[in-house]
Amino acid sequence: MVVSDFFPMWDTLTKEEQDQLTANTLLKKKEAGRLIHDSGEDCEGLILVISGQLRAYVTSPEGKEVTLYRVLPGEICLFSASCILKNVKMDITVRAEKETVYYLIPAHHYKNLTEHSAKIARYTNEILSTRFSDVMWLLEQIMWQSMDKRIAAFLLEEIKLEGTNELTITHEKIASHLGTAREVVTRILKYFQEEGLVELNRGMVTVKSPSALPRP
Amino acid sequence: MVVSDFFPMWDTLTKEEQDQLTANTLLKKKEAGRLIHDSGEDCEGLILVISGQLRAYVTSPEGKEVTLYRVLPGEICLFSASCILKNVKMDITVRAEKETVYYLIPAHHYKNLTEHSAKIARYTNEILSTRFSDVMWLLEQIMWQSMDKRIAAFLLEEIKLEGTNELTITHEKIASHLGTAREVVTRILKYFQEEGLVELNRGMVTVKSPSALPRP
Numbered sequence: 001m002v003v004s005d006f007f008p009m010w011d012t013l014t015k016e017e018q019d020q021l022t023a024n025t026l027l028k029k030k031e032a033g034r035l036i037h038d039s040g041e042d043c044e045g046l047i048l049v050i051s052g053q054l055r056a057y058v059t060s061p062e063g064k065e066v067t068l069y070r071v072l073p074g075e076i077c078l079f080s081a082s083c084i085l086k087n088v089k090m091d092i093t094v095r096a097e098k099e100t101v102y103y104l105i106p107a108h109h110y111k112n113l114t115e116h117s118a119k120i121a122r123y124t125n126e127i128l129s130t131r132f133s134d135v136m137w138l139l140e141q142i143m144w145q146s147m148d149k150r151i152a153a154f155l156l157e158e159i160k161l162e163g164t165n166e167l168t169i170t171h172e173k174i175a176s177h178l179g180t181a182r183e184v185v186t187r188i189l190k191y192f193q194e195e196g197l198v199e200l201n202r203g204m205v206t207v208k209s210p211s212a213l214p215r216p
Numbered sequence: 217m218v219v220s221d222f223f224p225m226w227d228t229l230t231k232e233e234q235d236q237l238t239a240n241t242l243l244k245k246k247e248a249g250r251l252i253h254d255s256g257e258d259c260e261g262l263i264l265v266i267s268g269q270l271r272a273y274v275t276s277p278e279g280k281e282v283t284l285y286r287v288l289p290g291e292i293c294l295f296s297a298s299c300i301l302k303n304v305k306m307d308i309t310v311r312a313e314k315e316t317v318y319y320l321i322p323a324h325h326y327k328n329l330t331e332h333s334a335k336i337a338r339y340t341n342e343i344l345s346t347r348f349s350d351v352m353w354l355l356e357q358i359m360w361q362s363m364d365k366r367i368a369a370f371l372l373e374e375i376k377l378e379g380t381n382e383l384t385i386t387h388e389k390i391a392s393h394l395g396t397a398r399e400v401v402t403r404i405l406k407y408f409q410e411e412g413l414v415e416l417n418r419g420m421v422t423v424k425s426p427s428a429l430p431r432p
Contacts, residue, residue, distance in 0.1 A: 138355065139355050144277065
């Protein structure tokens with residue numbers, strides 16, 4: 001993937017804007033589990049994910065985590081450049097969930113571009129809107145949905161991300177994604193197993209019948 | 217208030233941009249309780265609140281409501297122009313909570329402006345970021361906080377909005393703002409009353425000791 005692949009309006013940008021986007025871009029790599037953006041801390045820049053997977057999440061005062069969204073190949077992580085967003089007081093942490101290769105556009109370069117290009121400012125808007133939608137979806141899930149539907153939605157999302165129905169994941173890990181207790185996840189997964197929807201093995205959840213899982 | 221009061225970067229806009237913002241602006245009024253923006257429905261335009269108060273909220277499939285944020289005089293409501301935001305799939309409803317006088321900038325005019333002015337596009341970004349922060353705050357409240365702290369935070373917010381400690385509000389109404397049951401609110405308010413923090417009368421909650429209410 002090249003930088004232009006990340007900007008659908010690339011061809012409508014001026015030569016100068018295109019040059020500024022590419023000239024200051026760095027190619028980087030982070031191992032799985034490594035921190036990309038600490039809540040409220042640094043402001044490295046815009047991250048364009050080439051391969052791998054990032055996870056954006058919030059952490060409670062007691063250390064409980066809830067996944068907000070994932071950033072996948074071809075997508076842009078804006079919160080790693082949160083200093084360019086005014087009025088944003090969000091303690092979002094971003095971590096590499098898999099080994100991730102990405103382009104980094106330093107924050108001050110990108111900020112400069114959004115100040116002079118309506119197209120780039122508008123595109124920043126679109127990225128922000130998308131993440132806002134993700135968070136609204138999560139908010140509605142938490143507010144209106146029972147935990148069995150949230151776990152089902154999480155399993156279906158994982159199947160899509162991993163490309164397999166055999167998920168290597170612990171109950172502990174699922175609980176941490178959803179901000180609940182391991183016991184709750186275990187109880188609901190066992191219920192799914194009794195219903196013939198999943199098969200449970202140590203550190204694994206095999207979804208036998210994705211379409212039969214409870215839906216919102 | 218005039219239109220320029222709503223745009224802190226007004227003086228840096230071109231004469232043409234200023235003219236476009238004012239020329240197409242309508243002055244409107246909605247009575248308390250009237251709908252301003254229906255979830256996913258219409259896309260009237262950008263609303264600049266001169267006086268009154270708007271409430272943005274989401275509704276569950278069962279009709280339960282949760283307040284996302286308020287739009288106060290001097291502030292801009294962006295979701296009434298959600299069609300100008302790409303990728304936004306949010307079922308946010310906006311309603312006048314008090315009689316509200318506002319300027320309306322029709323959506324297609326504003327969209328046109330964001331397409332040609334980096335400054336206006338960036339400002340749209342700021343408004344969006346602010347609302348995103350509000351929703352993140354709510355998400356964290358719901359995820360990490362117990363209901364007593366959420367009710368306390370709601371009462372403090374109301375005191376600030378109404379400019380008085382004597383709030384004319386029913387338990388039912390508080391429950392609907394917070395997306396919980398009336399019984400839960402009544403139980404917690406009674407506990408607050410026993411602690412000498414509030415005084416309860418029919419349709420009224422008087423906060424006697426705001427600083428002693430439980431804090432996050």
